[in-house]
Amino acid sequence: xxxVANREELYRGLQRLGGVVSSGTQQPLYRxxxxxxxxxxxRISATDLEVGxxxxxxxxxxxxxxxxxxxHARISPVLGATPDESVTLADADxxxxxxxxxxxxxxxxxxxxxxxxxxxxxxxxxxxxxPDVLQYMVRRTVFATADEKGRYALHGVLCVLGKEDTFxxxxxxxxxxxxxxxxxxxxxxxxxxFIIMREGLEQMGRLAxxxxxxxxxxxxxxxxxxxxxxxxxVCQLIEGQFPNFREVIPTESKINIQLGTQALxxxxxxxxxxxxxxxxxxxxxxxxxxxxxxxxxxxVGQAELKMxxxxxxxxxxxxxxxxxxxxxxxxxxxxTVKMRFTDRRSPCVLKSGLDYTxxxxxxxxxxxxx
Amino acid sequence: MAIHILPSNLANKxxxxxxxxxxxxxxxxxxxxxxxxxxxxxxxxxxxGGARLIRVVDDGCGMDADDLALAFxxxxxxxxxxxxxxxxxxxxxxxxxALASIxxxxxxxxxxxxxxxxxxxxxxxxxxxxxxxxxxxxxxxTQVEVRNLFYNVPVRKKFLKTTATEMAHITEAVTxxxxxxxxIHFVLKHNGRRVFNLPPAADRAQRIGxxxxxEVADNLIPLAGRxxxxxxxxxxxxxxxxxxxxxxxxxxxNGRYVRNKTLMHAIAEAYRQLMTSARRPVCFLFLTLPPxxxxxxxxxxxxxxxxxxxxxxxxxxxxxxxxxxxxxxxxPQVALAEPEPDPARESVRRAIxxxxxxxxxxxxxxxxxxxxxxGAPGRAPAAQPRHEVRFGNCMQVLDSxxxxxxxxxxxxxxxxxxxxxxxxxxxxxxxxxGPLNSQQLLVPDVVELPKQEFFAVMDLQEDLAxxxxxxxxxxxxxxxxxxFPQILGNFDAKSFFEELLAELEGPRGxxxxxxxxxxxxxxxxxxAAVKAGQRLSPRQLRDLLEQxxxxxxxxxxxxxxxxxxxxxxxxxxxxxxxx
Numbered sequence: 001x002x003x004v005a006n007r008e009e010l011y012r013g014l015q016r017l018g019g020v021v022s023s024g025t026q027q028p029l030y031r032x033x034x035x036x037x038x039x040x041x042x043r044i045s046a047t048d049l050e051v052g053x054x055x056x057x058x059x060x061x062x063x064x065x066x067x068x069x070x071x072h073a074r075i076s077p078v079l080g081a082t083p084d085e086s087v088t089l090a091d092a093d094x095x096x097x098x099x100x101x102x103x104x105x106x107x108x109x110x111x112x113x114x115x116x117x118x119x120x121x122x123x124x125x126x127x128x129x130x131p132d133v134l135q136y137m138v139r140r141t142v143f144a145t146a147d148e149k150g151r152y153a154l155h156g157v158l159c160v161l162g163k164e165d166t167f168x169x170x171x172x173x174x175x176x177x178x179x180x181x182x183x184x185x186x187x188x189x190x191x192x193x194f195i196i197m198r199e200g201l202e203q204m205g206r207l208a209x210x211x212x213x214x215x216x217x218x219x220x221x222x223x224x225x226x227x228x229x230x231x232x233x234v235c236q237l238i239e240g241q242f243p244n245f246r247e248v249i250p251t252e253s254k255i256n257i258q259l260g261t262q263a264l265x266x267x268x269x270x271x272x273x274x275x276x277x278x279x280x281x282x283x284x285x286x287x288x289x290x291x292x293x294x295x296x297x298x299x300v301g302q303a304e305l306k307m308x309x310x311x312x313x314x315x316x317x318x319x320x321x322x323x324x325x326x327x328x329x330x331x332x333x334x335x336t337v338k339m340r341f342t343d344r345r346s347p348c349v350l351k352s353g354l355d356y357t358x359x360x361x362x363x364x365x366x367x368x369x370x
Numbered sequence: 371m372a373i374h375i376l377p378s379n380l381a382n383k384x385x386x387x388x389x390x391x392x393x394x395x396x397x398x399x400x401x402x403x404x405x406x407x408x409x410x411x412x413x414x415x416x417x418x419g420g421a422r423l424i425r426v427v428d429d430g431c432g433m434d435a436d437d438l439a440l441a442f443x444x445x446x447x448x449x450x451x452x453x454x455x456x457x458x459x460x461x462x463x464x465x466x467x468a469l470a471s472i473x474x475x476x477x478x479x480x481x482x483x484x485x486x487x488x489x490x491x492x493x494x495x496x497x498x499x500x501x502x503x504x505x506x507x508x509x510x511x512t513q514v515e516v517r518n519l520f521y522n523v524p525v526r527k528k529f530l531k532t533t534a535t536e537m538a539h540i541t542e543a544v545t546x547x548x549x550x551x552x553x554i555h556f557v558l559k560h561n562g563r564r565v566f567n568l569p570p571a572a573d574r575a576q577r578i579g580x581x582x583x584x585e586v587a588d589n590l591i592p593l594a595g596r597x598x599x600x601x602x603x604x605x606x607x608x609x610x611x612x613x614x615x616x617x618x619x620x621x622x623x624n625g626r627y628v629r630n631k632t633l634m635h636a637i638a639e640a641y642r643q644l645m646t647s648a649r650r651p652v653c654f655l656f657l658t659l660p661p662x663x664x665x666x667x668x669x670x671x672x673x674x675x676x677x678x679x680x681x682x683x684x685x686x687x688x689x690x691x692x693x694x695x696x697x698x699x700x701x702p703q704v705a706l707a708e709p710e711p712d713p714a715r716e717s718v719r720r721a722i723x724x725x726x727x728x729x730x731x732x733x734x735x736x737x738x739x740x741x742x743x744x745g746a747p748g749r750a751p752a753a754q755p756r757h758e759v760r761f762g763n764c765m766q767v768l769d770s771x772x773x774x775x776x777x778x779x780x781x782x783x784x785x786x787x788x789x790x791x792x793x794x795x796x797x798x799x800x801x802x803x804g805p806l807n808s809q810q811l812l813v814p815d816v817v818e819l820p821k822q823e824f825f826a827v828m829d830l831q832e833d834l835a836x837x838x839x840x841x842x843x844x845x846x847x848x849x850x851x852x853x854f855p856q857i858l859g860n861f862d863a864k865s866f867f868e869e870l871l872a873e874l875e876g877p878r879g880x881x882x883x884x885x886x887x888x889x890x891x892x893x894x895x896x897x898a899a900v901k902a903g904q905r906l907s908p909r910q911l912r913d914l915l916e917q918x919x920x921x922x923x924x925x926x927x928x929x930x931x932x933x934x935x936x937x938x939x940x941x942x943x944x945x946x947x948x949x
Contacts, residue, residue, distance in 0.1 A: 146860060147859075147860050151815070151862050172812060172813070173860060174811050174812060174813065174815070174854075174860065174861060175809050175810065175811060175812055176812060177812055243812075243813035244813075248812050248813055277793075277857065277859075277898070278793065278796055278797065278800070278807075278857055279807065280807075280856060281807055281856070299796075299917075314631070315631070315635045321809060321856065345810065347810075347812055359812060360812075361809065361810035361811060361812045361853075362810055363807050363808065363809050363810070363856055364805075364807070364808040364809075364810055364838070364840075364853060365807055365808075
C-alpha cells in the first residue's frame with residue numbers, strides 16, 4: 001500500500017472512528033484501525049465487539065492498493081500533531097511508514113487478515129431516511145435510554161418500521177420514555193421492530209451528520225447495517241423484550257398546559273441546584289395563572305421559582321426528578337412545550353410538535369392516606 | 371331508633387363498595403354506630419390486632435328484638451328512610467352496609483338492650499347464617515363482637531399486616547373519632563392490656579394533648595371563624611412544630627374525619643412562606659356546614675367528601691387560618707428550619723410499640739466497631755475522620771480510593787464504603803418520618819421468582835414500601851414492581867431482589883423480622899453508593915468529602931468495614947526513617 005493523503009482529512013476520519021475503537025483491556029484487535037486503499041480511494045474501519053464503522057476518507061491519492069492494520073492510539077496522535085498538509089503512508093514489512101516533509105514514523109501494525117469482516121448492506125428491504133430527519137430523531141431519543149443498572153432491553157432504542165412509511169424510535173429507562181415518529185422511504189414495505197444499541201444508534205446519527213446523502217439501512221440477521229456517502233455502520237441488535245410503548249403513553253389527561261420551553265428549563269435547572277442525590281425532586285404546583293416550582297434538600301436549602309402560565313383549573317401538583325425534565329427541554333427546539341398529566345401518581349406527557357412525545361413518571365413524595 | 375330495610379331504589383342510589391378493608395374499618399364502623407346510638411362510654415377490646423377479636427361495648431340506646439333481627443341484613447339502617455335524607459345527613463353512618471358487610475366476613479354477635487326493657491337480646495351470624503334472636507341478660511347498650519375477621523376471605527386475611535401495623539391503623543381510626551367527641555369516654559384494650567383510657571375531656575385541647583403529647587398541647591393556637599354557611603373551629607400549631615407529611619393535619623367536616631384537596635390546599639397556602647416546603651404544618655380543623663352543602667356519599671368509607679361550593683370553602687378556611695396565624699404573630703422566618711426530625715412525642719401511639727422504637731435507638735448509638743478495625747497488627751486503626759480538611763489536597767487513586775491531606779498526616783478513604791456510610795446515616799432518620807421518595811416506573815417491572823423466593827419477597831412488601839419500593843403479587847409467583855427508591859437512580863427489579871435475598875441470607879433468613887429493615891437499609895445504601903472502580907469528577911470528590919462532615923459518624927461502613935485509614939505524619943516519618 002502506498003497513499004498520499006490530506007493529513008487533516010485523514011486525521012478527522014481517525015478521530016471519528018475514535019468512538020468505536022475500544023479503550024481498556026480488550027483484545028488489541030479492537031483497538032486497531034484498518035486502512036484499505038483501493039480503486040475507490042481510502043476506507044478506514046474500526047470496531048469494538050458491538051459496533052463497526054467504515055468511513056471514506058477524501059483527499060487521498062492511492063498510488064498502490066493494499067491494506068494495513070494499525071493501533072489507533074499511535075497513528076491518530078501522530079497525524080494530529082504533524083504540521084504538514086499532506087502525508088505519505090506506505091507499508092513496509094508489517095509496519096507502516098508515515099512520511100511528511102520533516103518527519104518519518106515507522107509504526108508497527110498487525111496482520112490485516114485478522115480484522116473481522118464488517119458485512120455489507122443487505123440487498124433487500126432497504127429503508128431510506130433523510131440525514132437531517134435521522135439526526136433529529138436520534139437526538140430526541142438516545143438520552144432517554146437506561147444506564148447499566150437498568151433493564152437490558154432498555155439499553156437500546158426501539159426502532160419501529162410501520163405502514164405508510166412510518167419510522168419511529170423509542171427509548172425508555174423505566175421511569176421515562178421518548179418517542180419520535182417520522183417518515184422514511186420504505187419501498188419494500190418492511191414492517192417490524194428491533195432494538196439498536198444506544199452506541200450504535202449514536203454512530204448512525206453521526207454517520208448522517210458526516211454525509212450529505214440519505215442514509216440507507218436494513219437488518220441482516222441480528223445486525224443493523226446503515227450506509228451513506230460517508231461510510232457504513234454495522235451494529236448488533238439487542239435481543240430482548242421492549243415494553244409496549246403505546247400502552248405507556250396516556251391518551252388523555254385531566255390537566256393540559258402550554259409552557260415556554262426556555263423559561264421552564266431555566267426554572268427547573270435553577271431549582272435543581274438545591275437537590276441532592278437523596279432528594280432529586282422538583283415539585284410543580286399549578287394554581288390559577290401561575291406555576292410554582294420548588295425544590296428542597298434538608299442539608300442544602302430550598303428554591304422557589306414562579307412563572308406565569310395559562311391555567312385556571314383546580315390547584316394541581318406533581319413532582320419529578322429534575323434531570324428527566326431538563327434532559328428533554330435541553331433538546332427540543334420549539335418555543336413551547338405542551339404538558340399534560342392527571343395527578344401526582346400518573347405519568348406526565350410533554351409534547352413538542354406533533355411528532356415528539358416524552359413521558360415521565362413522577363416521584364412520589366409521600367403516601368396518600370387512605 | 372327503628373331499623374328497616376332501605377327501599378331498593380335508595381339502596382341502588384348508594385354506590386356499592388367495599389366497606390371493610392381491614393380490622394380498623396370494622397372498628398371505625400362500630401364506633402360510629404355507638405356514637406350514633408348516643409353512647410357516653412365506648413370500650414374496645416382487641417386481640418391480635420383485631421384479626422382474632424374486635425369487641426365494641428357501648429352504653430347507648432341499644433336495639434330491641436325487632437331491630438336485632440334486621441341488623442345483619444343488607445342495607446339495614448335506622449338512619450335513613452327516603453331518598454331526600456341522603457342529601458341531608460346528620461348521622462355518622464347511614465349506608466346500612468356496615469353490619470351486613472362485617473357479618474359476611476366474620477363470626478359476629480350482637481348483644482343489646484334498650485333502656486325500657488328488662489332484658490337484652492342477642493343475634494349471631496356464623497358462616498353467613500343469621501341466627502334467630504334470643505333473649506339474654508345484658509346491660510343497657512350494645513355489645514358487638516367480631517371474631518375471626520376475613521376467615522372466609524383468605525386473600526384479605528393473607529394481606530393483613532403485622533399486628534403492630536393493624537394496631538396503628540386502629541389507633542388512628544379511634545383517634546379520629548375521639549378528637550371529634552372529647553365528651554365520650556374511650557377505652558382501648560389490646561390482648562388484655564390497656565392501650566389507653568380517655569375519660570371525658572373538658573375540651574378538645576385536652577384530648578389533643580392526650581393523644582399527641584405536651585409539645586403539641588402546649589402550643590395549640592385556637593382558631594374560630596363563622597361565616598353564614600360555614601363554622602370553623604380548631605387549632606393550628608406554629609410552624610416550628612411540623613411534620614414531613616400531612617398526616618398530622620386532622621380535618622373534620624360535620625364531625626366526620628375527611629381528606630379533602632380543597633382543605634389540604636388551604637392549609638398549605640396558609641402556611642406558605644412560614645415553613646420550608648418539605649415540611650408540613652400540623653393542625654386540627656373542625657368545619658360545620660349545612661349538610662346540604664357537602665356530599666359525604668362519595669365513597670363507602672366516607673373519607674372523601676365533596677363541597678358543593680369548594681371555592682368559597684377554600685377562601686373562608688384560608689382566611690380564618692391566616693387571621694389566626696397573624697393574631698398569634700407568626701411571621702415568616704428567615705432561617706432554615708432545623709432539619710432534625712422531631713422525636714415522636716405522640717404519647718398514646720407510643721404505647722403501641724412502634725416498629726421503629728428499637729431502630730431509632732440503634733441509630734443514636736452510632737456504628738458498631740468493625741471487624742479487624744483497631745488493634746490488628748501492622749494495620750492502621752480505622753480513624754475517626756479528621757474534618758479539618760484542606761480541600762484541593764485530595765485525589766482519587768486506582769478509581770477506588772481517595773487520598774486526603776489532613777492536619778497531622780493523610781487519610782486513605784474507600785470511596786464506596788464512605789459513600790455507603792453517608793447514605794446510610796442520612797437515610798436512617800429519614801425513614802422514621804415516612805416512606806422515602808419513590809420514582810414511579812413508567813412500565814411496571816414484572817419479575818417471576820421461584821416460589822419460596824416469591825413468598826419471601828412478598829413478605830417484605832411492607833418493609834420495602836418504606837423505602838419507596840411499591841410492589842404487589844401477580845399470579846402466584848410473579849411480583850409487579852410499580853416504583854423504586856429514587857435514591858437508587860436506576861433500577862432492575864430482578865437483580866435487586868436477588869441481591870436483597872442474598873443480603874437477608876436467603877428466603878429463610880428473610881422471614882426473620884429482627885434487623886430486616888436494617889439489612890434492607892444497608893443494601894439500599896450499598897447499591898446507591900459509588901462503586902469501587904468508578905472514576906469521580908473533582909466535583910463528586912469534593913461533594914463526597916463535604917457530605918462526610920454532615921453525615922456524622924463515618925468511621926465504618928454499615929457492614930463494619932473501615933471507611934478511612936489514617937496515616938499520621940509521625941508514622942510516615944518513622945517508615946521513611948526520618949527521625
